[in-house]
Amino acid sequence: MSALPNTTFRIFARAPLLAAALFCGLSTLVSAAEEGKTLYETQYQGLAMGTLITARLISPDAKAAQKLEELVSERVDDYETLFTVHREGPLYEVNKRSGEWVEVDCRITELTEKAKAIAEASDRAFEPTIGTLVNVWKIGFGGDQVPARRDIDAALKKVDYTKIETQREDNVCRMRIGKGQSIDLGAIAKGWIGTALTQDLEAAGATNVILDLGGNVALLGKSPAGRAWNVGIQRPDKERGQIFAVVKAFDESVITSGAYERKIEKDGKSYGHILSPETGMPVATDIASVTIVDKDGARADGWCTALFAMGVEKAVKKMAEKKDLGVFILDSDLKRAWVSKCIADRVKILDPEVKLTVVE
Ligand code: ADP
């Protein structure tokens, strides 16, 4: 054996299973911290939901480990279809037939109800019927102009989450949105998908998973070394991959929204992709990034968008109200940060310039 006892590397090269998979089939044997236990790791990379997805998929069962990447590939595609409004699928149908009851998968009505609850609790900072406005701005999917005010106003008239209705009878689910409205679960679906994937992977034999859906991280179990995973938080002012803090987490989601992702630059102004249901404009937030740690990825994702839109003052007040939500906020001055008491001992800031306040 080599200098590292218990560690052997074996590479299985296989053809990509789906066109979307950029890279798959690399399996290595890794040694576990626990004595005598061998873990098998498969790494996955693919493009879906407009983002790069990467994962480390680990199982004590070699056969199971090799099947995990295929499972991610398939399920990501299924879940994207379930919640997308940008191509054919059930929610696309709900929007097309606005004003009518439409039968949908019950997972859609469940997530819709969660979205409505977050809309109410966030005073509409998070607004699931923002769709008409999203379609006027098109930030992140082709939009490069500030739309005409009359188009913004027309879109705004249709934004009102209280008009969404859902129904469940004998496990048949239906929903209806107001005529001319457009539902958009884009700010909550990715979080839901992260949690759903870790559950699917666990059922297929995975014991340790770190799944990164473009800044939305979902975790199953601990790291192969038997400790919490270290999740790096992106520096908003630097290139992708440069981090300013690390959060320790396991069996939960770590979700970050930042001002650095999708935006339009026009006449020296920057317009981000989170829109205000009050003004019809991209929110002018003084938050550089929000990270939320929660068992429920959808809850983390929805609140992440909501707090980001609220700005520092309101978001910090909300943190004090919702003590069970693990929040970490960085001010756009990149000098001040706030962390909820419930996760304070798990957040480590690497930048000595940043002053951290614990919110109790
Ligand atoms: P990301 O995908 O960048 O992590 P988010 O989770 O913050 O982003 O979701 C962004 C998406 O949410 C937008 O692309 C848009 O479809 C939708 N959206 C924009 N503004 C709002 C809002 N105020 N409330 C709910 N959803 C929004």
Ligand code: MG
């Ligand atoms: Mg979100």
